[in-house]
Amino acid sequence: MSSTEILFRPATLGKLELPNRIVMAPMTRSYSPGNVPSDLVVEYYRRRAAGGTGLIITEGTCINHPAANGYANVPYFYGDDALAGWQKVVDAVHAEGGKIVPQLWHVGGIRRPGTEPDKTVPGFSPSGMAVPGKVTGHAMSKDDIADVVAAFAQAAKDAQAIGMDGIEIHGAHGYLVDQFFWEGTNQRDDEYGGSMENRSRFAIEIIKACRAATSPDFPIIFRWSQWKQQDYPARLVTSPEQLEEFITPLSDAGVDIFHCSARRFWESEFEGSELNLAGWVKKITGKPTITVGSVGLNADFLPTDGTANFREAEPASLDKLIDRMQADEFDLVAVGRALIANPDWANRVRAGEVEQMAAYEKDMLLKLD
């Protein structure tokens, strides 16, 4: 097997049959006026499928809760128009032989009043905080929690109904589910706060409700991260033992694939082992995992210049990735910015053109193509 060929082995992960190991990472693009995926969005995803991407995870798409959204022009995953828009995306991706799942999203306390759909609705979060110690929004009641769990389940059901190949639950990056996980923003004194078991209860209820709302083999991917947009060095777990305590109940609740979001895939997660985050989760749960973070690029994506711009980066060798894949550390590899810059990234890797690909430049976000 030539070295990059390892990325092009088909994968059968439960019901999900993928032509190769390359996944498009979820990336918010804000080209859905009226919160409906436009024809531009259909074409954008179609091109990535035609370019050889095995599995597309859509940009975050909001579940049906008044406080789920935090940004203008992002797509919703409810309402006839938005679901019809997604249906077109699904059909276009399938026509190219690709697979696609929506990333189901609730931003939690990141939402500010003034945001669509109802500008008077504040951010909802476990303790009214998006940032530790600063109460800026509404602390969720148990009824609110039940509403959000039900909205995730409905979205999962709708995803299956329009032919999506599974779902991804967004449990990462300091948004709502992660605000429950993180002690910094979860200061509740009921059964949803305190111990790790309690802080995971909300996520577990969402996973179980999504499982119950879909057929037993409908793939559920769960994305989580140590880092938070509010605090890049934050960590939910600092040892393999803590990771086991955290991840096993999520796995038992019905997750099929864990998407372990890190900024640099080559970094070892805990001292004394080379394994990265996805490697540890695979080792502990025995479930398939997706790695991510600067694949094919020479710099990680988080802004360092005080702006909201994701960092620019040049193409870089895949050798370290291939070494880890050969060691069976993870199953799938998600690619973010490099797939914005190169819709045919997968096909070009296969053609041996890694070094010739386009660099990622921040102006690429100014149009959708």
Ligand SMILES: Cc1cc2nc3c(=O)[nH]c(=O)nc-3n(C[C@H](O)[C@H](O)[C@H](O)COP(=O)(O)O)c2cc1C
């Ligand atoms: C423009 C942009 C938008 C993003 N939006 C999301 C999102 O909606 N949901 C999510 O989980 N991650 C989001 N991310 C993070 C990516 O999924 C990915 O983890 C990150 O870009 C690292 O991969 P990369 O180094 O290959 O770009 C976004 C990243 C970028 C660059």
